[in-house]
Amino acid sequence: MKNIKNICGMPLIYWSLKALTNAVSVDRIYVATDCDEIKNIVLGFGFDKVHVFKRNKENASNAASTESVMLEFINNNEHADSDLFILAQATSPFTSPYDFDSAINKLKSNSHIDSILSCVESKRFFWEKSGTPVNYDYMRRPRRQDFDGILMENGAFYINSIHNIKKYKNRLSGNIYPYVMPEYSSIEADGEDDWLIIEKLMYKYIVKKQPTRLIKLFATDV
DSSP states (O other), X not given: OGGGSEETTEEHHHHHHHHHHHOTTXXXXXXXXXXXXXXXXXXXXXXXXXXEEEOOSGGGSTTSOHHHHHHHHHHTSOOOTTOEEEEEOTTOTTOOHHHHHHHHHHHHTOTTOOEEEEEEEEOOOOBOTTSOBSSSOGGGOOOGGGOXXXXXXXXXXXXXXXXXXXXXXXXXXXXXXXXXXXXXXXXXXXXXXXXXXXXXXXXXXXXXGSOOXXXXXXXXXX
């Protein structure tokens, strides 16, 4: 199970839960799982905001959509329709508390925004399989520094109101605002090569920012 596979010394899911816990705009965090091992690991972190929601067997299958789990959770818990729901992916460990707080504040302070998704700016040139360029004119090939690029979902998080999710049965709806994150955050922990890349990036951008813990006691047997 990749969600609890160690990366930088901690289970993958630890990093997103820690960022959510440290985000001042996030009140409660629920991990939806039917796995006792994941439940025990998650609760073992000791994060006071974190709870476990045991999803039903139908929504635990690979065929179940994420939206079906979201709706199951909403229908089985007390919430105000105006409450915001953040869908955060454990496979995206680069999201910081600042990202969550900034995106939530953006939604709360702008009445014309209905939902938010995280994305990265890509300055790559995309093509259709038919041989048609998607986002540039190959006859006027721009320099990278002059190219606006295109926004691509990085899957880190989505934010919407409980009301909208119940109404549209989707994580996104209405006027959608793209919250832009650094390009390195587009890498998700799927293949084996991804883990190697992510670990190096984690040490560079995330782990080095963690507060250093002083060692109060060290014992050894020689």
